[in-house]
Amino acid sequence: MGSYTRLRMNIFVVYCCVLLAIGASAAEDQISASRRSLAAADLKPCLSTAKARTAYPGSQEYENARIVFQLRNRYAPAAFVFPTTVAQVQNAIACSIKAGVGIAPRGGGHSFEDYSLGGRDGVLVVDMAGFTGFSYDRTTQTAVVGAGWRLGPLYLALWNAGKVTIPAGNCVSVGIAGHALGGGWGFSSRKFGLVADNILEAQVVLANGTVVTANKSKNPDLYFALRGAGANSFGIVTQFKFQVHDVSFPVTHFKYTWTTKSQQFQNFKAFQTWGVNVPAEISASFYLDPFGNSNIEGTYLGPKSKLAPLLTTFLQNAARPASTSVEELNWIQLILVNAGKPSNTDPNYLKLQGFQLPTNTFKAKSIFVNAPGLSDAGVNAMIKAMNGGPTQKAYFLYDLFGKQSAINQVPRSATSFVHRSSLFTIQAVAYWGNNAGEAAGDTAYINNYYQSVRPYATSEAYQNYIDRDMPLSAYYGSNLGALITDKKKWDPKNVFNFPQSIPLK
Ligand SMILES: Cc1cc2nc3c(=O)[nH]c(=O)nc-3n(C[C@H](O)[C@H](O)[C@H](O)COP(=O)(O)OP(=O)(O)OC[C@H]3O[C@@H](n4cnc5c(N)ncnc54)[C@H](O)[C@@H]3O)c2cc1C
Incomplete structure (x- = not known):
């Protein structure tokens, strides 16, 4: 397998989560008795x-x-x-x-x-x-969903029930629970909000064994905490009630690709300038890697015939693409394409039966950037850091939020997801598979990338791309105080904890 092909496959492992387990058995270690x-x-x-x-x-x-x-x-x-x-x-x-x-x-x-x-x-x-309960109410456009669903099967169940969806991510094996409790950004989030924004209610088992419901009127402080900081800090969620959204209409998948390193600056600038004002019906992610590749991939919640004018500003400012793909699909075909499968794949693939769960070994960091985006000096620093490392097994994703998005309409203190004024979030990843000898260099490379971009960005980072080296203030900002108060009330003995859980003080 050529190195480029292998790289692309590995990218899909992390981003779309469809291919290739990287050495799961070979990574079996020697843990002691x-x-x-x-x-x-x-x-x-x-x-x-x-x-x-x-x-x-x-x-x-x-x-x-x-x-x-x-x-x-x-x-x-x-x-x-x-x-x-x-x-x-x-x-x-x-x-x-x-x-x-x-x-x-x-x-x-x-x-x-x-x-x-x-x-x-x-x-x-x-x-x-084992928590795979599911029911859908057409009248209220809501779904009650057990905490054990993965995104692929859940997308399919929602589609089959009423041609509806939640605005979750592309990786079909990600679990709804961790995803929703930390935010949950996907290719319809600019229109429908984060998955967390669509939690209407959750059922939670507390440390003392009590089962409580959290929603707007019952236990609103717990409801606040769960929507952004809900991962294993307050209790175990067994079930969610979600607002779901009609997606019975034609939608369009688009992807433009470039392969020249010297075009990365121009393309990135085009992306962030365009992103400031693009309507919420478009969700998109920009991709860069140290091979010189760049691409923009996204979804338009509408027919192909109406997409072109919405991309004009971007395409006029970007270099001429090496390849272009614009495809009108139904929603479930779009989910398949976003997961790296051809649009004519049997949708039952999304049930993930017999599916080998993907794995990887990597270091990741994230950082939010506010409008109008990175300055020219910032883009140059970012590209220099990206291209100056020991590895080419790395990729950088820029997921669009922006002022037109439903995400940024939510006040910062309305939920525990505080990141409500950003233009995009950056996900920076270097991966080494079974080559543990590369770990230190790759980790230093990602840390250097972060340090290079940080002066031009915010101090906020995305809790769903959790990184052990980041302080909790990066994830929860001005909501951290309220979360600590909630922690003392709902889990006073700190039963639910992990290295970056909400602390008691
Ligand atoms: C390949 C890949 C692609 C991704 N793509 C996206 C994307 O497009 N958009 C995006 O926003 N994020 C994305 N993510 C990040 C993803 O949203 C987070 O990693 C998320 O936490 C995963 O949820 P999980 O249930 O699979 O994880 P888990 O590892 O099972 O759980 C994550 C955390 O949630 C806690 N938790 C799990 N279940 C419960 C529960 N029932 N009650 C309380 N706490 C619970 C766990 O203890 C843990 O702390 C991606 C991650 C990967 C690896």
């Missing part, structure tokens, strides 16, 4: 009373369950439990407290820092995959 047996003996008798499936160190099921998207850390949990009822979740929480081990709910296992394994050894992982 003592790490494997951490606290399992204490948990076993307690967990067995609730009759949920479990997996303990020493079993193949345990080793399989340890594989999550990010293979950098390979944490060794005390045990896994796979509940299918709320009572079993309550029991799991009680058992973790009794055994004195940490607890981590898992959705789709796509945390950039392996926080669904607790972000350390020896926790009880509560895998929520």
Whole structure:
């Protein structure tokens, strides 16, 4: 496989999440017997009373369950439990407290820092995959969804139920729970908001075993906290009620690609200038890599015939594309294309049956940039840092928010997702697969990129692209104080914690 082809495949692993597991078995490490047996003996008798499936160190099921998207850390949990009822979740929480081990709910296992394994050894992982309840109400355009869904199957279920959707991301194996609780940006978010903005209600099991509902009128402080900072800081969410959106009309996928390094500055400038005023019906992401590639990919919520005028400003200012693709589709075809599949793929692919979950080993950082975007000096610094590293296994994504977007119509303190005035967020990723020797250099490269861009950007970063090295203020900003107050009320003994959870003070 040529290096360029391999790079493109790897990009899809991270971005669209469709291809190739990078060495999951080869990355199997040598965890010690003592790490494997951490606290399992204490948990076993307690967990067995609730009759949920479990997996303990020493079993193949345990080793399989340890594989999550990010293979950098390979944490060794005390045990896994796979509940299918709320009572079993309550029991799991009680058992973790009794055994004195940490607890981590898992959705789709796509945390950039392996926080669904607790972000350390020896926790009880509560895998929520069994929570797949689903109902759709056509009159209110709402859906009640269990916390165990992955995005692909959920997109398909919503489409089949009523040609409706939620504005989630492109990676079909990402879990709805982690995604929604930290924000959730996708190729219809500029029109419909973040997934978090579409949570109308959540059912949560608290540390003391109580099951509570959080919505606008019931427990509004918890409702505030869950929509942006809900990942494993306040309780385990078992179910969401979402506002859903009609997508029964034709939509258009577009992608313009360039392959010349010298065009990157011009194309990036064209993207951010255009992005300031582009209408909410367009969602888009700009891509750069150290090979010299750039592209813009996005969705127009309307027919192909109406797209051209909306892209004029961008295309006039960008270089002449090396390739162009503009395709009118129905919504579920668009989901397939965004996931890297041809539009004529059987939509049942999205059920992910027999699907090998993708994995990668990488370092990522994010940063928000406000309008009007990076200055020329900032773009130059960014491109220099990107092209000056030891690796070409890296990519940089610029996801458009902008003042016309539904995301930025929400006040900063209305939800715990504070990033409401940005033009775009940058996701910077370097990955090394099985070549652990590249880890230090690649990490330094991403850190240098961040330091180079930071003077021209904000201090905000995206909690769904979580990075262990960032302070909580970057993720929650002026909402952090209110979140700490909520933490003291809803989880006063800090049962739900991980290295970047909301603290008690
Ligand atoms: C390949 C890839 C593509 C991505 N694309 C996008 C994208 O397009 N847009 C975007 O916004 N983000 C994207 N992300 C980021 C993604 O939204 C986050 O990684 C998200 O946290 C993943 O959710 P999960 O349920 O799969 O992860 P998990 O690792 O299972 O969970 C993440 C966190 O949520 C907690 N959690 C999980 N379930 C629950 C629950 N039921 N109750 C309470 N806490 C819970 C976990 O303990 C953990 O702390 C992508 C990530 C990857 C790896």
